[in-house]
Amino acid sequence: MSHTYSANYFHCIFSAKERKSTIPDELQTKLWAYMAGIARNLGIVAVAIGGTSNHAHLLLALKPNMAVAEAIQKLKANSSRWMGEQSLSFEWQKGYAALSVSPSLVVNVRSYVLNQQEHHRKRTFEEEFVTLLGKAGITHDSARIFAA
Numbered sequence: 213m214s215h216t217y218s219a220n221y222f223h224c225i226f227s228a229k230e231r232k233s234t235i236p237d238e239l240q241t242k243l244w245a246y247m248a249g250i251a252r253n254l255g256i257v258a259v260a261i262g263g264t265s266n267h268a269h270l271l272l273a274l275k276p277n278m279a280v281a282e283a284i285q286k287l288k289a290n291s292s293r294w295m296g297e298q299s300l301s302f303e304w305q306k307g308y309a310a311l312s313v314s315p316s317l318v319v320n321v322r323s324y325v326l327n328q329q330e331h332h333r334k335r336t337f338e339e340e341f342v343t344l345l346g347k348a349g350i351t352h353d354s355a356r357i358f359a360a
Contacts, residue, residue, distance in 0.1 A: 218276040219315045221259070223325070224284060225269050225344065226308035231337060231358065233265035234302050235295075240265070243291060250290045256283055259318060260325040267337050269325040271313065280310045309341065311348045 228234045235243060244261040247270065251258040257273035274283055288304045295302035313321050324331070331340065338358060345352055 216276055220274040220276060221313035221315060221318055221321075222272050222274060222280055223269065223311045223313050223321050223344075224272060224280070224308055225267065225311075225341060226284070226288065227267040227305045227337060227341075228265075229303040229305050231266050231305065234300065235263070235265045235268075236300075237265065239295075239298060239300075243295065244268070246294050247287055247291050250287050251283075254278070254283065254286060260322040262325045262328045264328050264332050264337070269328060271318070271321050271325050284308050284310065309345060309348075309350070311344065311350075 240263065244263065247261050247268070248258040251261075251270075251272060255275050256278065259271040259273055261268065261270045263269050270287070272283065274280065288308075292302055292304055335343075342352070342354075342357070
């Protein structure tokens, strides 16, 4: 076969340091757009990016030669730098979740990512995160999951 065909979709989730509300409402749309630009420059398709004042969700389609860890590291580093340029003291929390997404579910996950404000009227980030890990079959240490 002379070509490579892939569908590497990941729902990535990470929070602001200590899950503090450090992403102002008026900057969220700009931050998500900036992160989409970072992704584009890396050859990543940002299917959807959204979040709230304390965390981000990204639905990404990665090239087969890019590791999830590399993509997240570059997205977090560059977006943190941009937040600093907006005169904000900002850091992302260490760590992240990267959940594989079946191509047949991309539309559903995209909607979920883009409707974060609505979801968080009903549950906290912590509740959401633990639920998503459980649905993906990922075990975690409850005592340390949100440790710094």
